[in-house]
């Protein structure tokens with residue numbers, strides 16, 4: 118039998134972009150391609166969803182070994198027939214279940230060479246079980262939880278900064294995790310075995326701050342009844358965390374500049390200098406540059422302290438994290454108090470994500486704790502939240518039925534799927550993928566989960582960018 122010769126077999130190419138485009142236009146169906154040796158060369162996201170096999174499991178494998186269809190067992194339908202059009206058949210999924218699909222396929226043949234490959238499309242005639250790994254999940258980076266690829270990229274980049282030992286200035290609103298990041302830097306640094314010593318520069322008077330930082334000798338001032346070691350001595354070979362550094366009184370800034378420059382200082386009432394080897398990590402919620410402009414902060418000290426400046430984004434700019442952190446901390450609070458977890462319907466989650474969270478993660482933790490205690494086992498409604506949630510510009514009126522739970526769901530709490538799809542960036546870029554892979558130590562499933570894309574898509578992007 119003479120077969121039609123195709124000008125170019127699409128299955129020869131490693132990554133047929135237009136096939137990917139077709140597949141994207143029809144995401145519910147499985148699209149895959151094989152070459153003349155029946156090796157799978159393309160595997161769509163829809164194929165992963167429908168059949169349950171990840172791209173990394175099937176690409177490069179013989180189709181009869183990688184996937185199981187009913188027609189395969191009777192000989193390769195694709196190889197025997199040029200075209201298969203809308204054939205209803207049962208296909209096995211990875212978990213052994215069967216799914217009814219409508220198969221369309223086209224094979225390519227060369228005059229001399231015979232079978233050159235083919236493309237197959239399987240349209241589901243019934244709904245497959247939803248894949249478990251479509252939603253993102255939190256990654257724990259030294260206690261900092263996030264699913265935001267950009268934030269995680271910044272965090273993973275800190276490993277290098279931690280090792281260099283340079284001074285770091287962290288800027289971010291209150292509750293964004295500045296102290297957590299400072300602790301992570303310390304934990305990843307060669308100083309990890311020595312002390313991490315925090316001090317809040319905004320809450321102490323000048324005299325007290327001087328005595329706390331530098332220590333004093335007995336009799337240095339009224340009330341100095343004994344020698345006191347300062348925090349600079351405590352943090353020797355470790356890290357001193359200067360929280361709210363912009364609040365440092367001017368006199369103390371001058372004393373601190375000497376330590377930062379020369380690693381030397383003098384305790385109050387002492388007649389000799391001491392040396393110390395301290396790494397400074399500072400945090401501020403205001404601009405230190407602005408404080409310099411306003412002559413409230415020494416410029417020379419600012420430059421010494423902000424060798425590496427970091428900015429922590431507010432929670433409202435990491436919307437992907439809000440539902441995940443909410444569920445995480447709600448569960449934690451319930452476990453701590455031995456209470457049944459309340460359910461958070463999608464409308465509530467939507468309200469939480471439109472709220473600006475001025476207190477950031479700290480505020481979220483507190484609200485979750487309050488809800489855990491006041492609504493055990495219930496369906497949470499906006500009325501359960503503190504009043505500011507209903508006052509936020511994006512919040513619906515209290516009478517908006519859309520934000521009230523279904524009457525049936527009040528009686529029977531149901532698990533709340535986080536409705537996060539709409540905030541997912543459609544296509545993570547190479548740095549985001551590299552960061553996710555680094556954070557998940559190369560585990561494709563976890564990285565895909567974090568990026569909110571399927572393993573098939575991640576696998577294709579890895580191959581495209583040589584990240585395999």
Ligand SMILES: Nc1ncnc2c1ncn2[C@@H]1O[C@H](COP(=O)(O)OP(=O)(O)OP(=O)(O)O)[C@@H](O)[C@H]1O
Pocket residue numbers: 260261262263289290291292293294295296297298360400402478479482
């Ligand atoms: N990404 C995060 N994952 C988990 N917990 C977080 C995260 N960010 C902040 N937290 C928690 O929120 C609380 C506040 O964090 P932290 O004290 O580090 O913030 P901060 O920016 O230093 O705040 P402030 O400026 O008010 O001192 C802590 O309980 C911390 O554990």
